[in-house]
Amino acid sequence: MRQRIITGAVGIPVILLCLFTVRPLMLLLVVALTAGALFELARMYAPKRPLAFLWLPACGAVGFFVTYLLQVPDWQGIVLAFYLTVLLALGVFAYPHLPIGDLGFLLLMLIYGAWTLMHALVLYDAPHGSWLLLMAFLTVWFSDSGAYFVGRAFGRHKLAAQLSPNKTVEGAVGGIVLAVLALLIANVFIKALPGPAATVLFAVAIAVVGILGDLFESLLKRTFGVKDSGNILPGHGGILDRFDSLMLVLPVVSYLLPFLATL
Amino acid sequence: MRQRIITGAVGIPVILLCLFTVRPLMLLLVVALTAGALFELARMYAPKRPLAFLWLPACGAVGFFVTYLLQVPDWQGIVLAFYLTVLLALGVFAYPHLPIGDLGFLLLMLIYGAWTLMHALVLYDAPHGSWLLLMAFLTVWFSDSGAYFVGRAFGRHKLAAQLSPNKTVEGAVGGIVLAVLALLIANVFIKALPGPAATVLFAVAIAVVGILGDLFESLLKRTFGVKDSGNILPGHGGILDRFDSLMLVLPVVSYLLPFLATL
Secondary structure (H helix, E strand, C coil): CHHHHHHHHHHHHHHHHHHHCCHHHHHHHHHHHHHHHHHHHHHHHCCCCHHHHCHHHHHHHHHHHHHHHCCCCCHHHHHHHHHHHHHHHHHHHCCCCCCHHHHHHHHHHHHHHHHHHHHHHHHHCCCCHHHHHHHHHHHHHHHHHHHHHHHHHHCCCECCCCCCCCCEHHHHHHHHHHHHHHHHHHHHHHCCCCCHHHHHHHHHHHHHHHHHHHHHHHHHHHHHCCCCCCCCECCCECHHHHHHHHHHHHHHHHHHHHHHCCC | CHHHHHHHHHHHHHHHHHHHCCHHHHHHHHHHHHHHHHHHHHHHHCCCCHHHHCHHHHHHHHHHHHHHHCCCCCHHHHHHHHHHHHHHHHHHHCCCCCCHHHHHHHHHHHHHHHHHHHHHHHHHCCCCHHHHHHHHHHHHHHHHHHHHHHHHHHCCCECCCCCCCCCEHHHHHHHHHHHHHHHHHHHHHHCCCCCHHHHHHHHHHHHHHHHHHHHHHHHHHHHHCCCCCCCCECCCECHHHHHHHHHHHHHHHHHHHHHHCCC
């Protein structure tokens, strides 16, 4: 617990610095998180030869960064077309040593481990981007904490008993409600979101998708038989352990944004 | 062989009709091909319960069509964000009955079976789109036929011995050369591509990626132990059997196009 607090005390100012000073710092943060997430996924999937499953998604991630920063139109499609071609070539010429399941996981690694995190940059570059990211971050945090305390007090029905025995439906609902309240209050001061309807939708979407992201990381850990995805953040585990909820939230919020602006 | 010729005699005019008359016909063709490709993939992957692996990619494909036709900006990203969220939710709530390999294959199905074919529509809507598609089609066909005859005459070195024992390196090179020559001649009459450099690059890219697409379909068939992916096209097999090369070619050509225009 002491480690956890120290890491948080260092980590939160670092994140605020990246969010609210200059863009290169934010870029550095996203690159670091992506590298960490991909490395942890590769090490979970193939503990004995993680590098074999790291280089292709890493190249794909670099492709996303380079094309995005160069403002290439259709940057996502270009990288995906190139990635798919190399992926299938790899499957063909490594046959039968790279079965279809490995190819599928390499695709999932790109989308789940790199494409999701790229949307931190997409959101950052949107109007009021830094504030939106901070609000997404706060919402995940409030929903998480709310779920913990409400679940402890009133939890009766398991949410996903086999994956995460401590999570309850009551906790999840409590977390969502707390996230909505917190964000409504925050929005009075921050004014990044247009109106109360948009704020409520924003909070609910983030809380629900965040819980899902958290549960999916539990699925990964159970599937590959590890307790934590890594240990780079003392007391918090790895990048995936700490940012699992946010990762799935980032693209959803990015694409919800133009719609929210109409509310 | 007789069946094959009859199917071709019906199929080629149908494709030309879809390419060169009205857009709804083209749309219908792409929808039919996507539906066929996804169904064949699902049936290969899970012969006993193909529908379980069909509904999610089918919903994703409908998402692509609807958002593309409504001209939603970022249509690909929106569908991918939504698909990823539902995919992970499915993995979480079906745990442990839908292992990570299944989730990976469901993602691969969307990208390989629907996203690639969607680019037939993207190309169609580009300037000179119908002609570009026809040229892509012809290039694949010339490269294929060239590889067959050159390979029979001079083939010594196997290209991918374990996947497709009849394909040789000599055949592949012959196919690429023939595709370049055919396209250079066609371009004199059609004028859809800007210059000879662009035409050569177009032809080489299509031929190489086409061979790869063909080999990947062999990988799928060997992995799942089937001879043909389907039998909807008498003498040709299934949609995947006939359009395997073109599928991988479509996104590559789409994204190469703005670059080709600068040559």
